[in-house]
């Protein structure tokens with residue numbers, strides 16, 4: 001079955017970014033000048049998604065406003081003849097024409113798994129993609145979500161996006177166990193959320209892209225809180241293994257982890273250096289700071 005819908009869980013509190021996230025969604029923090037969630041929505045559209053389901057919570061109004069039209073701002077720019085800026089607004093505006101965006105509320109931030117489960121009625125029993133806005137992944141040849149959707153079309157399985165991480169970092173991620181790979185896809189035999197280094201079954205970490213088979217939603221309904229007292233998506237996926245096919249794809253693309261302050265700063269710097277108009281100013285500054 002084609003994957004037509006994508007969930008964006010965006011109801012978390014973003015505590016690692018306080019105070020900026022006190023009254024502002026983490027998902028609206030920019031990489032240079034574009035909110036991380038917009039990168040995700042653009043990726044979903046480029047991957048053929050037809051409906052985006054945003055799971056939001058208190059204090060997330062800015063996400064709704066971002067994907068809405070701002071007639072006042074348009075009027076202001078029109079009066080001043082700023083066609084260049086109107087064009088930027090039009091590009092954001094077009095996103096909500098290319099895909100239907102619906103919103104649902106997670107009333108309490110009870111974890112990623114709970115956020116995904118909150119969207120179940122809108123998913124209507126279909127296989128469904130999940131994108132975490134703070135994992136920005138750029139790939140010029142094929143968007144990473146499309147890579148996952150193609151793997152789902154081939155296997156009918158739940159598909160996890162994975163990448164090798166240094167052993168010292170496994171405790172930050174969900175880690176898969178695998179009994180081998182075929183055509184670039186790992187057969188997943190177990191998933192462990194944030195293991196200590198000695199217990200990690202591999203160095204393949206799950207990053208923020210999934211295609212979930214309907215069985216995962218059934219499991220989410222009766223998954224108890226796990227690590228960090230939150231309902232973990234990993235636990236629900238784990239419970240489907242054995243009864244349902246779960247595979248992991250080592251995706252292609254440039255991955256930016258914007259969910260931590262150092263990762264966010266690194267991503268901004270790297271993205272800024274890719275922009276010609278900014279590189280000219282930044283490169284001498286960096287050289288100066290490094291005393292080169």
Ligand code: UTP
Pocket residue numbers: 009010011012013014015016017026027055106108109110111112114115132133134259
């Ligand atoms: P994170 O753990 O990265 O986000 O969840 P967080 O909890 O907001 O951030 P910290 O750890 O306090 O700094 C990944 C994604 O899942 C969403 C978040 O909004 C983020 O986009 N999420 C997380 C929910 O929607 N609901 C939750 O209960 C938890």
